[in-house]
Amino acid sequence: xxxxxxxxxxxxxxxxxxxxxxxLIQRGWLFEENAAGRPVILRSYAESxxxxxxxxxxxxVTQQPNFAALRR
Numbered sequence: 001x002x003x004x005x006x007x008x009x010x011x012x013x014x015x016x017x018x019x020x021x022x023x024l025i026q027r028g029w030l031f032e033e034n035a036a037g038r039p040v041i042l043r044s045y046a047e048s049x050x051x052x053x054x055x056x057x058x059x060x061v062t063q064q065p066n067f068a069a070l071r072r
Contacts, residue, residue: 003041011046 009015012023017038024031024039029049031039 001043003043003046005038007046008039008041011041 003011008020012020014020014023020039021031021033024041029041030045031041034040
């Protein structure tokens with residue numbers, strides 16, 4: 001379900017946790033920190049991000065009509 005510590009080190013090119021967090025933040029990666037302060041990344045998110053596909057939003061997507069387009 002989550003990337004291993006070794007996989008995160010390989011992804012970021014960093015062994016130190018604070019440098020891994022810095023790398024992830026600079027590049028806009030979503031992650032959580034566990035109780036030990038290590039970054040936790042969902043494997044599915046990493047696969048989606050690295051493959052170039054957009055991750056689907058967690059909740060339902062609501063769209064509003066563009067009423068401005070009718071006024072033209």
